[in-house]
Amino acid sequence: MLELEHASFPVHIRDREAIQAIAVLKAIGCVEAEISPPLDLCSSFEDYECAVVREITPVGRTELAAEYG
Numbered sequence: 001m002l003e004l005e006h007a008s009f010p011v012h013i014r015d016r017e018a019i020q021a022i023a024v025l026k027a028i029g030c031v032e033a034e035i036s037p038p039l040d041l042c043s044s045f046e047d048y049e050c051a052v053v054r055e056i057t058p059v060g061r062t063e064l065a066a067e068y069g
Contacts, residue, residue: 001025004056005064013051022051030060 004011013019025031032054037047056064 001030001056001060001064002068004031004053007053009053009055011053013053014049016048019048019051022053023048025060028059029057030063031056 013022019035022031022033023035026033026035034052034054035048036050036052
């Protein structure tokens with residue numbers, strides 16, 4: 001999430017490992033993001049093509065501040 005802190009939104013991500021990280025951040029409410037194709041608990045992260053991060057949420061900003069000051 002630190003890499004997103006100073007990004008110009010929306011951020012398009014195609015790296016599968018980064019998409020997995022975005023999915024976790026989305027699940028815990030730290031970012032607003034869309035993942036394509038839509039998240040499906042029966043799929044593996046190998047199936048995902050793109051994540052578009054729209055913003056870091058207030059929860060995410062609080063986490064960043066707590067972790068990095």
